[in-house]
Amino acid sequence: MAFVSSGYNPDKPMENRISDIGPRKFDEFYPEVIKNNKGKWLYHEILEPGILVHVAESGDKIYTVRCGGARLMSTSLIEEICDIADKHCDGKLRFTTRNNIEFMVDSEDKIAPLKQDLQSRKFAGGSFKFPIGGTGAGITNIVHTQGWIHCHTPATDGSGPVKATMDVLFDDFQDMRLPAHLRVSLACCLNMCGAVHCSDIAILGYHRKPPLLDHEYLDKMCEIPLAIAACPTAAIKPAKVDFKGTELKSVAVNNSRCMFCGNCYTMCPSMPLADKEGDGIVIMAGGKVSNRISAPKFSKVVVAFIPNEPPRWPQTTTVIKNMVEAYAKNANKYERFGEWAERIGWERFFDICELEFTHHLIDDFRDPAYYTWRQTTQFKF
């Protein structure tokens, strides 16, 4: 493995340097039909789950076949995607915001061979490489964060719980039987590198043990004032500790004030929170980002904690499956998950979904908490 230079000269880093050129310009990559009809689309229709047609003023049509994909993706798979796009789609394709892959063709007769090709491709382990679906009143791909594959602060994994959940929800990926579309998202800690907090159903990794204190290294690794300032509840204070007979500068944590956000660990690597028993999953529900009918909403915590159960997180996927079934059975047409819960009342929601209501679910974080308590005689028994 000999080092191969790209031409970069480390002694003269500014020599021939190109910077600030930004991304490639979007229109370089448009399929021909899109180039010709941009801004002039009339309407669209979902022909069958996963297959859309968009019709332009000119009469031109573009057919899209949408496939799910794990966002964690190898170059082997990307090259396979390229092979498919070269064969069927004149070498163009796109990805959606929710990690789906879209193959587009310009005439209806090109759909069947494309579909057949996509459906025939499976991984050695037996799973589909390119399942078709994710449209309309169904469940599309889960957006998610890194988790244990590449992040330093997660309280759960990303790809694993997503695979387990999508396996359980797979029928609804390929169907459109729900009252409206249902978006599931996962964030492996509350930094939420994604819009998990406004999802119909959110899977959130959370810690439950206060940070460990690595006193021996804390003052060497961290700026103590920054670690103290990072705490939103002022639970951290400076402390002098005795370490094997030497007095060291460190911090003390008032554990009862800790809300396990992990912001201290972000600022100070000597305060890790991760713990097998402490870490697990919070289920949130009823959020949305669309302005359709009702305003965008935050998701609400409906299950305070489920342990991490790798590799398939069975309790988590069971709770989610039950919630989806309850929603499918009880909500009105066009009603999003959160709109349904609000219409029937959250007290009824817990009944129907057979979820236990515990003190953890009552907000006690600062002023907004008050606005979530019941201040009317109107409630259901």
Next chain:
Amino acid sequence: MAKHKTPLLDQLESGPWPSFVSDLKQEAEKRAKNKKGLELQIPVDVVEDLLGVLELSYKHGRTHWKHGGIVGVFGYGGGVIGRYNDQPTMFPGVAHFHTVRVAQPGGKFYSTEYLRQLCNLWDFRGSGITNMHGSTGDIILIGTTTPQLEEIFFEMSHNMNQDLGGSGSNLRTPADCIGQARCEFACYDTQALCYDLTMEYQDELHRPAFPYKFKFKFDGCPNCCVASIARADMSFIGTWKDDIRIDAEAVKAYVGGEIKPNGGAHAGRDWGKFDIQKEVIGLCPTGCMKYENNKLTINNRECTRCMHCINAMPRALRIGKETGLSIFVGAKAPILDGAQMGSLLVPFVEVNADDDYRAIKDVVEAVWDWWMEDGKNRERLGELIKRQGFQKLLEATGIKPVPQHVKEPRSNPYIFWKEEEVEGGWERDIDAFRKDHMR
């Protein structure tokens, strides 16, 4: 023969959904075979070790990745996230395993030629593992070593006309919806505006000068497919001011059952015959629609453009012609002080490419000036607005308060009057007061 046994991960190979474990395994095998005959610049068994360390996390219930170190390319303060493993002896291949963020093209459209070039580079100088895409929108290349970073950047910038994305206290890589490229609902060209602002603010994107991260997202309509209103410090959401265009014949076709409602989105169940009263008129949040004598009318002045009727009958109803966008500010995830939704700052602005989007950039720059001056370290824009008040944001941007800015007026009278707003000012003479009021 796999380098590490992965009995837990192996259980994620079954089931219909694409298995990332199977994919990682095929990549490990590809590297071992190295059919392209590449002089691999990072260890051949990186993917084996990645599987190994993930298996260990499945056993321990904890991550094995350490805090990022400070690595990057010369002159940039973002785009690369340092990543080190905490079990380097067991998994030497991934001991140093940095992330490279690559600025994605608008709408995430690609040519296979481009993607193949990217794959070749990443097979040669990295792990061959990516995210398509990261949550913010970038192409994420997962796993390479420090000596490769400048090489990757050099090859990207010289051979691929491609730059890195944002990370750290920078403008993060802006992201957009598919917009006018393939959507009839888009009220402006999201990709054109996203690209223009991205290019205009390259300095802010690559060199950290902000109190914290800052995100732009561009949604073509109030359906908000890129979730801008929930997660962008500044979101640009398409809207219109005039009337929804009605095709009366198509309305009849929906009523008559000739066209499936909502673009066929509900085809998986028999919901019965389409009922325009119940499904459209009755669900309109403002009650501004009527269907009488087989005729649909909309009182557009009362419409709040929620998109429901247009979504439900896309062939009959179209967005208006006087289009533009609304600007929302301050959305963020919960860390630290709770989640915030974007708040409306500019109800309507035209999207004018001819004057270089000046009206939009004026708002962006006024907001940044204020945030960079008054924002504390690691304080998001939304948190600053909460701390100093919405009025301060209006002052900083010179935007006139209008009722559209609030859901409802305040229910407490604790107004911070300014001295110049009160007749006679605040300086008063206590002796003059005491002439009329004995102690």
